[in-house]
Each structure stands twice: as structure tokens, then as C-alpha cells.
Amino acid sequence: MARLDTMPEPMRSHLAELPCPTFDTRPWVSGPPLSRRRVAIISTAGVHRRGDRPFEGMTGDFRVIPHTCTAKDLVMTHISTNFDRTGFQQDWNVVFPLDRIRELAFDSTIGSVANFHYSFMGAADPAVMETAAEKLAGLLTGDRVDAALLVPV
Amino acid sequence: MAHYLETRGIPTTQISLIKEHTQKIQPPRAIWVSFALGRPLGLPGNRGFQLQVIEAALALLEAPKGPVLADFPHDVPEHTPPSEDSLDLPACPISFAGPVTHATEMEKLLAAFRQEMAEFRSWYDIGLEKRGYSAVIYFSPDAVLQVLSDFLSGNPLTLEENMSSPASALRFAAQDLKSIYFESVMFRPDMVLTDDAAFTRWFWQKTAAGAILRAVKEKCSASDDKALKMTGDMLLVPLDQA
Numbered sequence: 524m525a526r527l528d529t530m531p532e533p534m535r536s537h538l539a540e541l542p543c544p545t546f547d548t549r550p551w552v553s554g555p556p557l558s559r560r561r562v563a564i565i566s567t568a569g570v571h572r573r574g575d576r577p578f579e580g581m582t583g584d585f586r587v588i589p590h591t592c593t594a595k596d597l598v599m600t601h602i603s604t605n606f607d608r609t610g611f612q613q614d615w616n617v618v619f620p621l622d623r624i625r626e627l628a629f630d631s632t633i634g635s636v637a638n639f640h641y642s643f644m645g646a647a648d649p650a651v652m653e654t655a656a657e658k659l660a661g662l663l664t665g666d667r668v669d670a671a672l673l674v675p676v
Numbered sequence: 677m678a679h680y681l682e683t684r685g686i687p688t689t690q691i692s693l694i695k696e697h698t699q700k701i702q703p704p705r706a707i708w709v710s711f712a713l714g715r716p717l718g719l720p721g722n723r724g725f726q727l728q729v730i731e732a733a734l735a736l737l738e739a740p741k742g743p744v745l746a747d748f749p750h751d752v753p754e755h756t757p758p759s760e761d762s763l764d765l766p767a768c769p770i771s772f773a774g775p776v777t778h779a780t781e782m783e784k785l786l787a788a789f790r791q792e793m794a795e796f797r798s799w800y801d802i803g804l805e806k807r808g809y810s811a812v813i814y815f816s817p818d819a820v821l822q823v824l825s826d827f828l829s830g831n832p833l834t835l836e837e838n839m840s841s842p843a844s845a846l847r848f849a850a851q852d853l854k855s856i857y858f859e860s861v862m863f864r865p866d867m868v869l870t871d872d873a874a875f876t877r878w879f880w881q882k883t884a885a886g887a888i889l890r891a892v893k894e895k896c897s898a899s900d901d902k903a904l905k906m907t908g909d910m911l912l913v914p915l916d917q918a
Binding site: 526527531533534537538539541543544545546548549550551552553554556557560562565567573577579594595598599600602603604605606607608609610611612613614616617618620623624626627632633643652653655656657659660663664668669670671672673674675676 | 677678679680681682683684685686687688689690691692693694695696697700701702703704710712713714715716717718719720721723726727730731733734735737738741742743808809811813840844847848850851854855858859862872873875876910911912913914915916
């Protein structure tokens, strides 16, 4: 269970003490109804295409995952050993739910699936994440994405 | 990330695993789930449950104002972890409770690891053939045996060009070793995972492979090489199994 109060030590303290950024502003962008939105997945699970560069450190770099990617194409090189990977090994959708997003587009719950999705390795310094987000915002805008679904691990 | 993207005009919504973090950061929209780390959509192989989680996250895009942090109303079904003795999984017959310090102990451990791997790799190969893919990325069963045995025996490591350093190679080999064992367990008819954490408990408490990774961790942590030391201290054995 990812409930801090019931998590055994030393994981509880490790997670409780992780620094979290705070912000003075509260940005809020509205958009069309969900049925017209174009959705992209942004994962922090350190997943990438099998032949792509592995994640090596917390530098805010990211990998591109095309919408045509399938379970056999995606691997995980997140450096942390403190989370369970067996769910991902059984079913990639439990971490990177691209099949589910495709189904939601098929039944018109959402408008469409973005051509490109993205993966980071979480826990990087917020300053480097801001630089990465700037690049990412341009890529998402170019792909006409108006719903980014952020999925942690 | 959500704050930065929203600032640049991209509407975001997210799944949150650690509520306390999300309450501090206050991203525009988040749905908090109570699932284990590593399983943000809750249940592998359960399409309906996964859709409920995603739809709950996406529904927040239609909230009139924010920031909004909502609780996902369902937990995954609870399992009571069995006591250690009742784990329905085979155990390596040799006990490796303490640190391996003598050369003869290391030889025994490596021999037990080779024997255990030989047994498991048949099931790994069967699983690979059946599924057509594997989470293993860089190190085949033979290559895992080779790199970990060489490291623990003090032999120079022979690394492929795609390995940036011995530290990276050991980290990837450790990850691939766990993947090989898990995919073997998935296909063995005599092994039953009673709950989501059963594999982790079994791997670290009952197998020669787990003892091998602990020995690699100890050796890395004692190294003068900064990357090896960091890998040993942080990246080979989970905090709750160290």
C-alpha cells in the first residue's frame, strides 16, 4: 500500500523526507469536453523503447514513446530498486496504460490518442524538470495534445 | 511537472501515489490512489479496474476550478501476507543469512546460484517462447551468471559496448536477474504467488540469487570507485530488504 502511515521503515521515512517543490502560482488551463481531448501519457517510471538509451541518473532527460508501441517494445531502466516491477512485467498497462487510452479513444470517451508519449525517471531536481517541461510543452503543443495524463511509479 | 506544463498552456491531470507529496506540491489536478508503489493503475491484467482509475483522473479535466486532489474510492483487494514459513515457493537449501566473508563460502554460494539458475532458466525460456517477449533487457541468464560471478570472484568484467561502466552493468544485471526469476515463477506450475509482495519476499529471503545480490552490494559498497559505491549503497538491494 502506498500509504505513508502504514508503510514499514525505512521506506516511510525515506519517502516522507523527500523534498517537494512548492509554488506561488496556481496555473489552470481549461479545454474542450473530454470527448474532444487529445491525450498523451507522461510517465515517470523510467520506461523506454527496448533499443533506446537507458536511464542512468536524475538529469531530467526523457524518452519518446510512439503511439504504435506495444508491450513487447517497452522496457524499464529506472535506477530505483525500491518499488516493485512485477506488476509491469505482468501487464505494462499497470504502469503505462497505452492500451487503455487507445480503448477510451475507440469508444469516444476521449477524442484521440497523441502520436507521441513521454517517459522520465522520477525524483529529479525540480529545476532540471522545468527545463525538460519547456521542451515537452513544445512537443505536446505540436502534437495538438490538450490533456496530459501524468502517471508516477 | 504538471505545474510547469500547465504554466505553458498544457492541461494536465495525474495519478498520485503519495498523497502527502501531492498535498505539498498542489498540482492542478490529481487523483490519489492507495496502491503499492510500482502499480499506479492498481491491478495488472484487470482492464476494468485500470479504466476506472484512468477515467477518474481524466474526469478532473472537467472540474470547474482547482487545484483539485480527489481520492480514488477503491483500494485493491487486501491480501494477508503469509508467515515466512508458509510461503508456497521453493527455497534454496543453503542458508545465507549472514554476510559471505570467506572464499569457500563464496564458492559455495556461487555454486548454489549456478544450480538454482539452471533450474529457473528452463522456465524462463518456456515463458519467453510462450509470451514472445521479456522484461529482460541486456543480460541473458548466462550473461548474468558470468558478470556477477566474475565480479564476486575478482575477475575483470567483460562488458558489451552498450554498458557505460561496471557500476551500470551490475545494476542492469541485477535487474535482469530479478526479471528472469519472476518470469520463471510466472510459468512454473508449482509456484503460487499468494500476494503482490510474495515474489519480493521469496527472492530476497529464500534464493541464492538474492544472497548473490547482497554479496555484490557489500563488495560495491566497500569499493573506492564512486559509481560502484553508490550502486552498492543505493541501487542493488531495496531499503526494506537490506
